[in-house]
Amino acid sequence: MKQSIYLIVFSLFFLASCKKENAAKDSSKSQEKPSTKAENVSMLDQKFNVVNLKGEAVARAIWLYLPPNYDSSEERYPVIYMHDGQNLFDAKTSYAGEWGVDEILNDLYTKTKKGFIVVGINNVGAERMNEYSPWKHDKYGGGSGDRYVKMIVEELKPYIDKNYRTKPEAEFTGIIGSSMGGLISYYAGLAYPDVFGRLGVVSPSFWFSKEILDFTKNNPALSNTKMYLLLGDKEGMTKEFNEVSKLLVDSGFPKDHMQQKLIPGGEHNEAFWNSQFLNVIRFLYDIEL
Numbered sequence: 001m002k003q004s005i006y007l008i009v010f011s012l013f014f015l016a017s018c019k020k021e022n023a024a025k026d027s028s029k030s031q032e033k034p035s036t037k038a039e040n041v042s043m044l045d046q047k048f049n050v051v052n053l054k055g056e057a058v059a060r061a062i063w064l065y066l067p068p069n070y071d072s073s074e075e076r077y078p079v080i081y082m083h084d085g086q087n088l089f090d091a092k093t094s095y096a097g098e099w100g101v102d103e104i105l106n107d108l109y110t111k112t113k114k115g116f117i118v119v120g121i122n123n124v125g126a127e128r129m130n131e132y133s134p135w136k137h138d139k140y141g142g143g144s145g146d147r148y149v150k151m152i153v154e155e156l157k158p159y160i161d162k163n164y165r166t167k168p169e170a171e172f173t174g175i176i177g178s179s180m181g182g183l184i185s186y187y188a189g190l191a192y193p194d195v196f197g198r199l200g201v202v203s204p205s206f207w208f209s210k211e212i213l214d215f216t217k218n219n220p221a222l223s224n225t226k227m228y229l230l231l232g233d234k235e236g237m238t239k240e241f242n243e244v245s246k247l248l249v250d251s252g253f254p255k256d257h258m259q260q261k262l263i264p265g266g267e268h269n270e271a272f273w274n275s276q277f278l279n280v281i282r283f284l285y286d287i288e289l
Helices: 002-025 101-112 125-131 145-163 180-191 211-218 238-250 270-284
Strands: 041-043 048-051 057-060 062-065 079-082 117-121 173-178 198-202 226-232 258-263
Touching: 048 145, 062 101, 079 145, 101 117, 101 270, 117 145, 125 145, 125 180, 145 180, 173 180, 173 270, 180 198, 180 211, 198 270, 211 238, 226 238, 226 270, 238 258, 258 270
Parallel strands: 079 117, 079 173, 173 198, 198 226, 226 258
Antiparallel strands: 041 062, 048 057, 062 117
16 A cells, blocks of 8 residues: 555656656746756756667766865865756756755855765656666666666766866765665665765665665675665655665664664655755764754
């Protein structure tokens, strides 16, 4: 029953994601909402491709958040890679609200002087489902997830490390996403633990494929990996969330490197993820306020 409820919720979320892409293309609609991104958020001139299951190269735009002191210092910074870039920084490009990543991190910098670089990767509409899972689903697609992650590992991350002052080591490199973005973040962290050492697995779609269970058993993360697993109790995915979390620990993931949070009242939307983003960052990067 819970799975059926979640499939309905997920279907609505998927349709909303497709509408986001259409809204972004419709300039007249996007102009109805003012831009809310901070001054230290920009778009890269270069786009990055993922070859889809048809053999077509599909390009996507990349957002870049730099810490407030980037231009006035020679400091190097941790880098966080995030999915669904349209929804991270700007209400103008989002469909149902934004995470407010820029405002949250700017405020964190003011209070702690801890700065981050955030790379927001736009989804590309219909390919989103395919790219955010390495495993296929009979109804919803999937299967291009490793191609997508390889693009980040082999092309995007080297570009960012070359052109910006980063701390490139895994202990400083995070990957964070929600829903299907949570699923692909989990996959990326376990499949490439020498690249991604800080994992924000938010409202993950663990129900998408049973193959995640064998994958978890066969891919224990490195001992220095940290993971924040987060779910709202109104999202309808508690069974799979608890099952994977337990299996992760049983497979050897260090308990003190993992937070598993089931939040009362939490729903499957950007408002919930906005409310929890700071907690994710504080745990992954050991920040006290």
